[in-house]
Amino acid sequence: xxxxxxxxxxxxxxxxxxxxxxxxxxxxxxxxxxxxxxxxxxxxxxxxxxxxxxxxxxxxxxxxxxxxxxxxxxxxxxxxxxxxxxxxxxxxxxxxxxxxxxxxxxxxxxxxxxxxxxxxxxxxxxxxxxxxxxxxxxxxxxxxxxxxxxxxxxxxxxxxxxxxxxxxxxxxxxxxxxxxxxxxxxxx
Numbered sequence: 749x750x751x752x753x754x755x756x757x758x759x760x761x762x763x764x765x766x767x768x769x770x771x772x773x774x775x776x777x778x779x780x781x782x783x784x785x786x787x788x789x790x791x792x793x794x795x796x797x798x799x800x801x802x803x804x805x806x807x808x809x810x811x812x813x814x815x816x817x818x819x820x821x822x823x824x825x826x827x828x829x830x831x832x833x834x835x836x837x838x839x840x841x842x843x844x845x846x847x848x849x850x851x852x853x854x855x856x857x858x859x860x861x862x863x864x865x866x867x868x869x870x871x872x873x874x875x876x877x878x879x880x881x882x883x884x885x886x887x888x889x890x891x892x893x894x895x896x897x898x899x900x901x902x903x904x905x906x907x908x909x910x911x912x913x914x915x916x917x918x919x920x921x922x923x924x925x926x927x928x929x930x931x932x933x934x935x936x
Contacts, residue, residue: 753788753830754848757781762821763809769821771798771829772807779808784836787829796829845900847876854906855880858898863909864888880909 760770773781781787782800789796797813815821833848847869855863855878867881869892876892890896890911899908 752833752848753792754833754836754846755828756784756787756831757807757829759824759827759829760807761825762818763804765818767815767817767821768801768809768811769798769815769824770804770807771800771810778803781808781829782810784831787831790828790830792830794827845902849902850878850900850907852905853900853902855909856906858908858910866907878907878909 756775757771757773760772762768763770771781773779775781779800782798785797787796787798788794798810799813800808800810802809812821812824815824833846836846839845850866850869853866855866857863862883864880864882864884864887866878867887868879870877870879870889877889878892878897880888880890882888888911890909896911897907897909899906901907
């Protein structure tokens with residue numbers, strides 16, 4: 749067990765008076781949030797065994813073992829739910845990845861030179877964006893597309909990043925202007 753946990757949902761509040769909760773599910777199939785076994789809070793100190801009992805706007809309704817009334821359920825509002833990485837099924841194909849598997853990978857340029865390390869993968873509504881902590885300092889954000897990230901090799905611990913010209917040139921200019929402060933580039 750490598751200790752990594754994957755965010756799969758968040759408790760949105762109580763549902764009814766018998767301890768049920770509404771959960772915003774971050775899984776592809778919202779009901780799957782209850783299919784991976786025990787879930788944990790962000791610190792990994794609280795364990796939740798839940799049973800999905802229905803659907804709700806924006807998620808699912810679930811019963812959590814040991815939670816018997818509305819007050820107990822409401823006290824959990826805002827709790828983020830994580831599952832051990834090992835509990836998740838393998839990705840469906842070679843073009844699918846868990847974000848947790850990408851974070852920490854080396855990021856190399858197409859010529860093999862080191863660009864940096866993947867610091868985060870975010871999605872602001874227009875698609876996934878890979879944030880690279882640059883080896884030379886600062887950071888760079890690029891769209892997570894086949895064109896910009898043509899190679900993802902989880903087994904080798906690396907991905908290849910071919911930033912668009914305007915982002916790559918902005919990377920150099922941004923570091924010079926900011927004296928190494930964090931800069932982000934993106935392509936529309």
